[in-house]
Amino acid sequence: MFTPRVFAAAALLCFPLIACSTPEEAQASPVVCEAGNAQAAFNDNIAQxxxxxxxxxxxxDSSHFDPCAELSWQTISIEGGTASSPHHIMLFHYGQYLGTATAEPYGFFPSVERVNGNEISVTYHWPQEGDANAAPTGETHAGFRWDEAQHKVIMSGDVPPVS
Structure with missing residues (x-):
């Protein structure tokens, strides 16, 4: 006999298991994202x-970390740094750490904006000849796009010149 109590028990057993649905149903289900923990994402990956x-x-800046986004990011700098200290942009694909946007860090806080769900635009700032270190006027622009077919981030544009 299928009583409400037995039904509830069966539902609780099935709830955490994907096996209770057919493979087709599991494939059709949308990705379920939980609230992300930007600090944990940083802590888990900074050793790399x-x-x-x-x-x-x-x-x-961890405000742009999103475990539900194709491409999200966090901006990091060195402890005890100044405005011109090096910065890296940590990239994430659905919360999984991909690496830094560039192999080398660049001085000054970059301006990063979301273009769409899988692409960001970065403006790097750098001092030109005659600029005060606190007021750099040089800018270069780069884009970083998650390419699903290649399963990697593709960069376009430029980074600051080597000084």
Whole structure:
């Protein structure tokens, strides 16, 4: 006999298991995203980024980390740094760490904007000749796009010149 109590027990057993649905139903289900923890994402992956001249990295902007986005990011800089200290952009695909946007960090806080769900635009700032270090006027622009077919991020544009 299928009583409400037995039905409830069966539902609780099936709830955490994908096996209770057919493979077709599981494939048709949308991705379920949980609230992301940007600090945990940083902590879990920071060891993959080498220290910079003996300095550890710290998060300076985690507001764009989104475990439900094709491409999201966090901006990091060195502990005890200044405005011109190096910065990296940590990239994530559905919350999974991909690596930094560029192999080398660049000085000054980059301006990063979302273009769409799988692409960001970065403006790097750098001092031109005669600029005060606190007011750089040089800019270069780069784009970073998640390419689903290649399963990687594709960069376009430029980074600051080597000084």
């Amino acid at each position: 980024i080498p220290q910079w001249n003996g300095h550890n990295w710290k998060v300076v």
